[in-house]
Amino acid sequence: MNLWHHPISENDLRQCLRVAAGATLGFIVCKFFNLSNGVFFVVTPILLLGMVPKMNAHVAKQTLASAIICCLEVGVFGGLFGAHPMLMVMIVFLLFLYKFACMAKGSLFLFGANSALNLSIMLHFASYPGTDINALIFTNFWANVLAIFIAYLMMSVFPDVQERTKPAAADKSANRMRHEALMGASVATLSFIAFQVLDLKDSMSAQATTLLLLFPMHWNGALGYARKRAMGTLLGVSAGLIMQLFLYNWSGQLVLIIPLFWIGLMLLSYVHVKERSGSGVGFGALTTLGILFGQYLSPDNDLIFSGLYRMSSIAFAIVATLLACYLTHHLLNSFAATRFGE
Secondary structure: OOHHHOOOOHHHHHHHHHHHHHHHHHHHHHHHOOOOOHHHHHHHHHHHHHHOOOOOHHHHHHHHHHHHHHHHHHHHHHHHHOOOHHHHHHHHHHHHHHHHHHHHHOOOHHHHHHHHHHHHHHHHHHOOOOOOHHHHHHHHHHHHHHHHHHHHHHHHHOOOOOOOOOOOOOOOOHHHHHHHHHHHHHHHHHHHHHHHHOOOOOOHHHHHHHHHOOOOOOHHHHHHHHHHHHHHHHHHHHHHHHHHHHHHHHOOOHHHHHHHHHHHHHHHHHHHHHHOOOOOHHHHHHHHHHHHHHHHOEOOEOOHHHHHHHHHHHHHHHHHHHHHHHHHHHHHOOOHHHOOOO
16 A cells, blocks of 8 residues: 555545545534434445545436435345245345346446445344334435435535546456356345354444455455555554544533544545545545444443454454455356456
8 A cells, every 4th residue: 555655635534534525524414413323324425435536417317216215125025025034035145146236337336335335234233122113214314315416515615626537448258257147246235144043233334344355356455455454454454443542531511522422533534535446445444434423432432442343344344355255266267267367
């Protein structure tokens, strides 16, 4: 990670301000109104503003469509077939398959990525008897709507000063797209099964990590991102613990938390834009900090235990996901129709 060889541009600085201010605004909304599942309100703006440097109607439509479709899938399939594990596993695989197929095409990557991540988390939590499925669905939907509004607002307050060049579309063969879709769906389904069987209700960071590792869409990419995700988690947790120690007994004072959270996001956004590698160390640190503050920070719960638990669970999730990716990659390469390199 040679960060210092890339000078930061005016556009990069504006993107840092957008990510930090947007995620902080989502954090303020969820804490001020005492909304449950605050991770959706903090991490979704980070995803939009960190991964999409320019907000437009195409991005907004993909985000809104992913929220609506995920809510319908969780409400219908989770409600009707949640009590039938084997049937639910087959349905989950098919749902992930078309989402990763959208990601493999490229033009609908954001739709597939956002819906796959939300579907995995929502289906897992919806399976617990004490979960209010309707509240979970509506919280996720309105968090995505709010994230779109925040993204447009941040783009107008901190606009780019120079026109960004549009990245070239990747030219993929049909075999490679089938390989990517099947590998993503298979590993995501195995992740869902593992979290259900092991009853891991308090491991949202690890669950998100198993999906984020699949976003490069191939084995070499997953292997490279695993190292970055581990470093990003360490960086994000360290930032959260330092902020918790600084707050000490005042972790319930929102007026003190907000400026510290903004500063932490700004510093990690700086790492993210300096990398210029999309989902790298900086982005992993941003999402980790967002999950810690959005989901686990409350007046009666500090971040020390949560932060240390996140590190250990994510480390295990990385190793297990990489093993599953490696085996699936080699299995798919055994067949000409799903061979990655042809």
